[in-house]
Amino acid sequence: MSTSTLAAPASSGEPPAPGRRFRRCCQGLTAAGAVVCLAGAFTQTRQFAHSYLLAFTGYLSVCVGSLCLVMIHHLCDASWSVPIRRVMEHLAFLAPVLAVLFLPIAVLAPSHLYDWMQADPQTAPALRGQALRLSLPWFHGTTLAVFAIWTWLAWRLRHWSLQQDGASPNQPAGATLRFPETLLAGLSRALGHPTEPGLVVLATRMMRIHASYGICLMALTLTLAAVLWIKALEHPWHSAMYGVYYFAGSLWVTLATLYVLAVVLERAGPLRGVLRRRHLHDLAVLFFAFTLFHAYIAFSQYFLIWNAALPQETVFYVKREAGSWWGMGLLLVFGHFLVPFLAWLRADAKVWLPLAVPLCVWAWLMHYADLAFNIMPLIHPGGFRLHYLDLGCLAWMGGVLGLVFHRHFAAHRPYPIRDPRLAEAVAAPSSPPLPASTMPS
Amino acid sequence: MITPDDPSRQPDTARRGHPSAPRQSPFHPATPASYGLLAQFDSAADTLRAAAMVRDAGYRHWDVHTPFPVRGMDAAMGLAPSRVGWWAAAGGALGFALGMWMVWWMNAHDYPIVVGGKPLFSPIPALPVAFELSILLAALGALGGMLWLNRMPRLHHPLFNSDRFKLATHDGFFLVIETADPAFAGDAARQLLRRAGSRHIEEVTD
The missing domain is CATH 3.30.70 (Alpha-Beta Plaits)
Structure with missing residues (x-):
């Protein structure tokens, strides 16, 4: 395979100009955000805790969404996602950073976030049926387990991907397998794979093995996380589809993020000649599907609660019809669903960058509004209010995560040069590279 | 099937010369x-x-x-x-309108009955019906449009x-x-x- 000629060497030392600009921007955001957060964290702790949780769940969406997409890539043996696979792997590997960023939430949880932690199970009737689920050991244990699982999956998937990059085509695998993975490889051997593959093949196989059980763990952990960190803010309320609601929104915003990152990285150079119009189209199609999927889930939740009209369920929406939350609900119906749906209905609109890039930025706003609609009515029952701490938390966390992402991205090759489907993804005769004129000014 | 390079299956000239054969029929033109x-x-x-x-x-x-x-x-x-997409879109829009209209007509107009203290017509419970009909008519629209644009069946x-x-x-x-x-x-x-x-x-x- 002649892919080695396609590969730009991993950039070492000082990154090129666009990368430097991005890093400076992240440093600025981190510094400014830190000042704002410190200014408000001690005087308005309750607001800070909720703003922080809101920003955290927003960035977490992109991390877990990328992790899901990487695993789907391996499970489907896909070619369309090869050019952006490395970007997804780096985004997924923000999981350990997010685990550290969760610490303030864990500290503030009993006093300022989750009132079930203060409630007495003897007197609070809503707690009676969920004594185990809403207990501090369960909260901490589950949080630890969830982050451990995400970190393990993201780490191993990225590890094998980078191993594959550095391998020469016929390099033997050698002793690259360590303990738990030897068991997994043994299982795959027992299922009939040839015994001694080269490193390139072994890496692909290991990534697929991790993806196979990982995708099941994702369904479980993502539901647990969404229920425990967001839904439990209102513990008497129940929704069986809350996990998939958060999942749908997360993948939606991840696809929008990847679209913008792909365009930017193509312009800036690292993905030039690799990213085709077809890949953007595929990303947009999946984004479009998740637009519908999220609307379907959100509507189903509302529809069931509306139809049953049980007081302990409708309380969630009653609270969210007060003041400007009513308008926010309508904004979500039209802005989260109808605008992206109609804007990207046409096939050619999906690769028309003057529309696509603003739409992806809009998706970020809508996802944030969606999460705010779920979290913020608890401290602002009168309506939506954009607090300076909201922006401070967003800026600080975004800056930190951006710096980590940039560090990872600059240290490795921008796309997996030994992916078995790279040649197929790059050499598509009917999909020319992006025309320069379509970039928005 | 009649082919020019298969004389045994090409009796046109002989038959056309026969007195009983129909003359200048639109189905059998004298010269193909x-x-x-x-x-x-x-x-x-x-x-x-x-x-x-x-x-x-x-x-x-x-x-x-x-x-x-x-x-x-x-x-x-x-x-x-392809222009089939427009047919699907038209079918979908028609199905949505039809679903909404059907639920309104049945529940609020033809046989109004109050259920659970809810309004006689609300778009919320009508949406699943309208959604399903959108899907159905969009699919049928795409199929019909494909046949029409291909001038089929023939x-x-x-x-x-x-x-x-x-x-x-x-x-x-x-x-x-x-x-x-x-x-x-x-x-x-x-x-x-x-x-x-x-x-x-x-x-x-x-």
Whole structure:
């Protein structure tokens, strides 16, 4: 395979100009955000805790969404996602950073976030049926387990991907397998794979093995996380589809993020000649599907609660019809669903960058509004209010995560040069590279 | 099927001369009208190249028949994006409106009945019905639009008069230029097809 000629060497030392600009921007955001957060964290702790949780769940969406997409890539043996696979792997590997960023939430949880932690199970009737689920050991244990699982999956998937990059085509695998993975490889051997593959093949196989059980763990952990960190803010309320609601929104915003990152990285150079119009189209199609999927889930939740009209369920929406939350609900119906749906209905609109890039930025706003609609009515029952701490938390966390992402991205090759489907993804005769004129000014 | 190169199955002239045969029937014209030129190619790549040449020569009534979809053929033939999407969109919009109207008519107009203290009509419980009907009519619209734009169903096509054309479902790659094309001039079209690399060109009659 002649892919080695396609590969730009991993950039070492000082990154090129666009990368430097991005890093400076992240440093600025981190510094400014830190000042704002410190200014408000001690005087308005309750607001800070909720703003922080809101920003955290927003960035977490992109991390877990990328992790899901990487695993789907391996499970489907896909070619369309090869050019952006490395970007997804780096985004997924923000999981350990997010685990550290969760610490303030864990500290503030009993006093300022989750009132079930203060409630007495003897007197609070809503707690009676969920004594185990809403207990501090369960909260901490589950949080630890969830982050451990995400970190393990993201780490191993990225590890094998980078191993594959550095391998020469016929390099033997050698002793690259360590303990738990030897068991997994043994299982795959027992299922009939040839015994001694080269490193390139072994890496692909290991990534697929991790993806196979990982995708099941994702369904479980993502539901647990969404229920425990967001839904439990209102513990008497129940929704069986809350996990998939958060999942749908997360993948939606991840696809929008990847679209913008792909365009930017193509312009800036690292993905030039690799990213085709077809890949953007595929990303947009999946984004479009998740637009519908999220609307379907959100509507189903509302529809069931509306139809049953049980007081302990409708309380969630009653609270969210007060003041400007009513308008926010309508904004979500039209802005989260109808605008992206109609804007990207046409096939050619999906690769028309003057529309696509603003739409992806809009998706970020809508996802944030969606999460705010779920979290913020608890401290602002009168309506939506954009607090300076909201922006401070967003800026600080975004800056930190951006710096980590940039560090990872600059240290490795921008796309997996030994992916078995790279040649197929790059050499598509009917999909020319992006025309320069379509970039928005 | 009647073919020019199979004399045993071609009794036209004899039968047409017979006194009992119908004269000048629209179903049996005295002289078969020319439908077009059928050119066979050896490979998908040859056909792709030939299609680009025919497109550039300015022909409009022509088509390509291959045993499998050839990637890039749409561009080589200069085809605009399919219009089936509009049919699907129209069907979907119609289904949505129909679903909403149906629920309103049944629950709030024809037989109004209060359930659980809810309003007689609300778009919320009507939405699943409207959604399902949107899907159904969008699918039917796409199917109907595809048939309509392809001018199907039809019982006969002149290309079936050619025995060789049967290979289009096996391993034959064909390009047809219709006589009805405004740019059609018999010899020029034949020469173009020959230049494009066809090793077998025949005239198809209707």
